[in-house]
Amino acid sequence: xxxxxxxxxxxxxxxxxxxxxxxxxxxxxxxxxxxxxxxxxxxxxxxxxxxxxxxxxxxxxxxxxxxxxxxxxxxxxxxxxxxxxxxxxxxxxxxxxxxxxxxxxxxxxxxxxxxxxxxxxxxxxxxxxxxxxxxxxxxxxxxxxxxxxxxxxxxxxxxxxxxxxxxxxxxxxxxxxxxxxxxxxxxxxxxxxxxxxxxxxxxxxxxxxxxxxxxxxxxxxxxxxxxxxxxxxxxxxxxxxxxxxxxxxxxxxxxxxxxxxxxxxxxxxxxxxxxxxxxxxxxxxxxxxxxxxxxxxxxxxxxxxxxxxxxxxxxxxxxxxxxxxxxxxxxxxxxxxxxxxxxxxxxxxxxxxxxxxxxxxxxxxxxxxxxxxxxxxxxxxxxxxxxxxxxxxxxxxxxxxxxxxxxxxxxxxxxxxxxxxxxxxxxxxxxxxxxxxxx
Amino acid sequence: xxxxxxxxxxxxxxxxxxxxxxxxxxxxxxxxxxxxxxxxxxxxxxxxxxxxxxxxxxxxxxxxxxxxxxxxxxxxxxxxxxxxxxxxxxxxxxxxxxxxxxxxxxxxxxxxxxxxxxxxxxxxxxxxxxxxxxxxxxxxxxxxxxxxxxxxxxxxxxxxxxxxxxxxxxxxxxxxxxxxxxxxxxxxxxxxxxxxxxxxxxxxxxxxxxxxxxxxxxxxxxxxxxxxxxxxxxxxxxxxxxxxxxxxxxxxxxxxxxxxxxxxxxxxxxxxxxxxxxxxxxxxxxxxxxxxxxxxxxxxxxxxxxxxxxxxxxxxxxxxxxxxxx
Numbered sequence: 001x002x003x004x005x006x007x008x009x010x011x012x013x014x015x016x017x018x019x020x021x022x023x024x025x026x027x028x029x030x031x032x033x034x035x036x037x038x039x040x041x042x043x044x045x046x047x048x049x050x051x052x053x054x055x056x057x058x059x060x061x062x063x064x065x066x067x068x069x070x071x072x073x074x075x076x077x078x079x080x081x082x083x084x085x086x087x088x089x090x091x092x093x094x095x096x097x098x099x100x101x102x103x104x105x106x107x108x109x110x111x112x113x114x115x116x117x118x119x120x121x122x123x124x125x126x127x128x129x130x131x132x133x134x135x136x137x138x139x140x141x142x143x144x145x146x147x148x149x150x151x152x153x154x155x156x157x158x159x160x161x162x163x164x165x166x167x168x169x170x171x172x173x174x175x176x177x178x179x180x181x182x183x184x185x186x187x188x189x190x191x192x193x194x195x196x197x198x199x200x201x202x203x204x205x206x207x208x209x210x211x212x213x214x215x216x217x218x219x220x221x222x223x224x225x226x227x228x229x230x231x232x233x234x235x236x237x238x239x240x241x242x243x244x245x246x247x248x249x250x251x252x253x254x255x256x257x258x259x260x261x262x263x264x265x266x267x268x269x270x271x272x273x274x275x276x277x278x279x280x281x282x283x284x285x286x287x288x289x290x291x292x293x294x295x296x297x298x299x300x301x302x303x304x305x306x307x308x309x310x311x312x313x314x315x316x317x318x319x320x321x322x323x324x325x326x327x328x329x330x331x332x333x334x335x336x337x338x339x340x341x342x343x344x345x346x347x348x349x350x351x352x353x354x355x356x357x358x359x360x361x362x363x364x365x366x367x368x369x370x371x372x373x374x375x376x377x378x379x380x381x382x383x384x385x386x387x388x389x390x391x392x393x394x395x396x397x398x399x400x401x402x403x404x405x406x407x408x409x410x411x412x413x414x415x416x417x418x419x420x421x422x423x424x425x426x427x428x429x430x431x432x433x434x435x436x437x438x439x
Numbered sequence: 440x441x442x443x444x445x446x447x448x449x450x451x452x453x454x455x456x457x458x459x460x461x462x463x464x465x466x467x468x469x470x471x472x473x474x475x476x477x478x479x480x481x482x483x484x485x486x487x488x489x490x491x492x493x494x495x496x497x498x499x500x501x502x503x504x505x506x507x508x509x510x511x512x513x514x515x516x517x518x519x520x521x522x523x524x525x526x527x528x529x530x531x532x533x534x535x536x537x538x539x540x541x542x543x544x545x546x547x548x549x550x551x552x553x554x555x556x557x558x559x560x561x562x563x564x565x566x567x568x569x570x571x572x573x574x575x576x577x578x579x580x581x582x583x584x585x586x587x588x589x590x591x592x593x594x595x596x597x598x599x600x601x602x603x604x605x606x607x608x609x610x611x612x613x614x615x616x617x618x619x620x621x622x623x624x625x626x627x628x629x630x631x632x633x634x635x636x637x638x639x640x641x642x643x644x645x646x647x648x649x650x651x652x653x654x655x656x657x658x659x660x661x662x663x664x665x666x667x668x669x670x671x672x673x674x675x676x677x678x679x680x681x682x683x684x685x686x687x688x689x690x691x692x693x694x695x696x697x698x699x700x701x702x703x704x705x706x707x708x709x710x711x712x713x714x715x716x717x718x719x720x721x722x723x724x725x726x727x728x729x730x731x732x733x734x735x736x737x738x739x740x741x742x743x744x745x746x747x748x749x750x751x752x753x754x755x756x757x758x759x760x761x762x763x764x765x
Contacts, residue, residue, distance in 0.1 A: 203591075203708055203709075203711070204707050204708060204711040205711075206710075206711060206713060260598040261596075261597070261598025261599055261601075261618075262598075262599075264620065264623065265596060265598060265618075265620045265623075267620075267623065267713070268596045268620035268621075268622060268623055269596065269597065269598060270595075277598060277600075277601055284598070284600060284601070404731075405729055405730065405731055406729060406730035406731060406732070409729055410725065410729040410730050414711075414712075414713060417713050418713070421623055421713075421714065423714070423715075436730075438511070438730075438731075
C-alpha cells in the first residue's frame with residue numbers, strides 16, 4: 001500500500017471514529033452532579049426548570065438575596081427546550097436534582113407512581129399552603145390525598161381581552177355571566193363588527209388554542225368535578241358534556257359572522273398576531289380569549305404594548321352565574337426529590353412563602369398566592385389579571401397537559417383542527433380522540 | 440467555554456485515538472512474518488469500519504424490525520398488529536398516497552428543471568451563466584426548516600380586510616379575490632403540491648450543478664457529427680446529449696427520490712400533517728415522540744426501508760454499470 005493511500009484511509013477512518021465519538025459524548029456530556037440529589041447540610045441545592053430567556057433570568061435573580069442570606073448555593077439547571085427529556089433521563093439514571101419545577105403535572109405524577117417524589121407535608125405546612133394559595137392550584141400535584149407539587153408561578157387562560165378605548169366608547173361592559181357574554185357578542189355583531197378574533201396556527205403545535213377553548217368551556221359549563229373526570233379519563237372523551245361544551249363554543253365563536261376571517265381560516269391564522277385586528281381603527285373585532293402571556297411584548301402591536309394599561313382591557317371568561325369564577329391555567333409545580341435535605345426544605349419554604357416576589361417586577365410572572373400584594377406588579381393590566389386569579393372560585397390546570405402525550409399533544413390537537421376547519425364533524429373528531437386514548 | 444474545550448478535547452482524542460489505534464495495528468501486522476503481513480493487513484484496516492457499520496447500522500436495523508412486531512413499549516410481541524392497524528387506517532392510507540405523490544412528482548420536476556436550467560445556462564455567456572447558476576443554487580444552502588419558515592410567509596393568510604403579508608394572498612387579494620388559506624386547500628392535493636414546491640425550490644440547484652457538469656462533459660465531436668448529419672438542436676439534445684448523460688440523470692433522480700422518501704422538515708413545520716398533507720416520516724415522528732408508540736413507529740420505518748431497498752439496488756447496479764463502462 002502506498003504511503004499516501006494509507007494516510008488517506010487513516011484520515012477517513014479517523015473521521016468516522018470522530019463522528020462516532022461526537023455522538024457518544026453528547027449522552028455523558030456536561031458536568032453530571034452526584035446521584036440522589038445533594039446531601040443534607042452541604043448548603044447546595046439543585047433546581048431543574050423548563051423555562052428560558054427572561055423568565056429564567058428573572059427566576060435566578062429572585063433567589064439571589066435568599067442565597068446570600070441563607071448561605072445556600074443554588075445550582076440552576078435550565079432545560080428550556082427539553083425539560084421532559086432531561087428530567088426523565090436523569091430520573092432513569094438516578095441522577096436526581098433536589099427540586100424540579102414541573103410545567104406539566106403528568107410527568108410529576110409518573111414519578112410519584114415510581115416512588116421518586118417526596119410528600120410535601122414532610123417539607124412544608126401543606127394545610128397553610130392550601131389556605132394561602134388560589135384554590136385548586138395545589139390539586140394539580142395531588143395523588144391519593146397527598147400533595148407533591150407546589151406552584152411557584154402560574155398563568156391564567158380563562159381571560160378575554162378587549163380594545164379598551166373602543167370598547168368603552170361603544171358603551172359595552174364586561175359580562176359577568178355566560179348569558180351576558182352571549183348577549184354582548186350578539187350586540188357587537190348587530191352593531192356591525194365581527195365579535196371574536198381567533199387564530200390557531202402555531203406551526204407544528206397547531207391545535208393548542210382549540211384545546212384551550214374546549215377545556216375552558218368544559219370547566220365553565222360542566223364544572224370542575226366533571227372536568228377532572230374528563231381529564232383523568234374517568235368519563236369517555238366524547239361524553240355528552242364535552243359535546244355540549246364544544247357545540248357552545250361553536251355557537252358563540254365559530255358561527256357565521258362571529259369570527260373574523262370565517263371559521264375555516266381560523267386554523268391558518270397565526271395565534272400570535274390573531275388579536276391584532278382588535279386594535280385597528282375601527283376595531284375589526286372586540287373579543288379575544290387567550291392566556292395572560294399574550295400581553296407580553298411580541299404579540300400585540302408595538303404601540304399597544306407600549307401603552308398596555310390604556311389600550312387593553314380584560315375580563316374573566318364568565319361562569320354560569322356571577323358567583324362562579326372558574327379559572328383555567330397552568331403553572332410551574334415545585335416538587336422535591338430528596339426529602340431528607342434541610343437546605344432543600346429552606347428553599348421550598350422560601351419559594352412558597354409570602355416574601356417570595358418571583359420576577360413580578362419584570363413581565364411574565366404571576367404568583368399563585370392569594371395574599372400576594374398586587375402593587376408588586378408593574379402594569380395595571382397585570383395587577384388586574386392577578387386579581388382575577390386571586391378571586392377565582394376554583395383553579396384547574398390545562399387538561400391537555402395532563403392527558404397522555406398521544407392525546408394531549410397528539411390526537412386532541414389534530415382532531416380539533418380537523419373539526420374546526422370542517423374536515424371532520426364533531427362526533428367523528430371526539431370519537432377519534434377517545435379511540436386514541438392509550439389503554 | 441467549557442463546551443468549546445470539551446469539543447476540542449473530543450476532536451483531539453477522537454482523531455488521535457483513531458490514529459493511534461491504526462498505528463498500533465499497523466505496527467503489529469508489520470511484525471508478522473513476510474507473507475502474513477500482506478494477507479492480514481487489509482482486514483486489519485477494514486475491520487474497524489465493518490465494526491462501526493455493524494454497531495451503528497446493522498444492529499439498529501435488526502432491532503427496529505424486532506420492535507415493529509412488539510407493543511408500544513417494546514415489552515411484548517403483538518405479531519402483525521402494528522402493520523394491520525396502520526394499513527387499515529384511513530389517515531395512514533392518505534399518508535402513503537401523499538408519500539407516493541411526493542416520490543413521483545418531486546424528483547421528476549427537480550430533474551426536469553435542473554436539466555432545463557443547465558442546458559439554457561450553457562447557452563449564455565460565462566458571466567450570465569455563473570450568475571444565473573449561483574442564484575438558482577442559493578436555496579440549496581438553506582436548511583429545510585429555514586426554507587419552510589420562508590415559504591410560510593409566501594402562503595401566510597390573514598383575515599379578509601387585513602393587510603396580507605403573504606405573497607400569494609397579496610396577489611390574490613390584489614386581483615380582487617378573497618384571501619385563501621392555501622395550506623388547507625386539499626382539493627386535487629393542491630396543498631401537498633405547494634409543499635413540494637419548497638423542496639423543488641431547494642433541490643433544483645443541486646440537480647442543475649450535477650447535470651450541467653455532465654452536459655459540459657459531452658464530447659464536442661459527437662455534437663458536431665450529429666449536426667453534420669443534419670440533426671436539429673432538439674434532436675441533438677434528446678438523441679445525442681441525453682443518452683450520454685443518462686447516468687447522471689438517474690443518479691440525481693434517485694438521490695432526490697431517496698431524500699423525498701424521508702421528507703420531514705417542510706411538512707412538519709408547515710402543517711404537521713394536518714389537512715391531509717401527512718407524509719410517512721412525519722407520521723413516524725408523531726408515533727414515536729408524541730404518541731410514544733415504539734411499535735408503530737418501528738413498523739413505519741420497516742415499511743419505508745422495504746420501499747427504499749429496490750431503489751438502492753437499482754442505484755448500486757446503475758453505478759456499477761457506469762464504472763464498468765468507463
